[in-house]
Amino acid sequence: MEAGVRLAARERIAHVYGTSEAAAAEATEAAAILGVGSSVIEVPDGPSGQEVLVALDDVADRHRGEAVLVVSDGAAIVATLDALGPVASRSRGDGAPTLLERDADGWRLGEATLTED
Numbered sequence: 001m002e003a004g005v006r007l008a009a010r011e012r013i014a015h016v017y018g019t020s021e022a023a024a025a026e027a028t029e030a031a032a033i034l035g036v037g038s039s040v041i042e043v044p045d046g047p048s049g050q051e052v053l054v055a056l057d058d059v060a061d062r063h064r065g066e067a068v069l070v071v072s073d074g075a076a077i078v079a080t081l082d083a084l085g086p087v088a089s090r091s092r093g094d095g096a097p098t099l100l101e102r103d104a105d106g107w108r109l110g111e112a113t114l115t116e117d
Helices: 023-032 049-064 072-085 088-092
Strands: 005-007 015-017 039-040 067-071 099-103 105-112 115-116
Touching: 005 088, 015 023, 023 039, 049 072, 049 088, 049 099, 072 105
Parallel strands: 015 039, 015 067
Antiparallel strands: 005 115, 099 105
């Protein structure tokens, strides 16, 4: 995360995850800012969107009823959005935050924002 940028969350973040060793450094920085723990999600290199969704399902199961932050690289985000279907894949941004929410009906795209300090 760059200095001067913070997350605007509707809920308190319970934990921060990185999807790779490279993303883990940013996840650790975000976790320190938020005062929570951080971990690395085991996702294969060059993952398919379905592989990322399986990993995210595991995280969601561990944190039922809680909000978590997942820091990832663009390729994994694009693959995941593509796996969610045309509405999600059209929302692919250029590094903009992406909010995915899971409930009993499955995954859906939410609205994420960043705010300047």
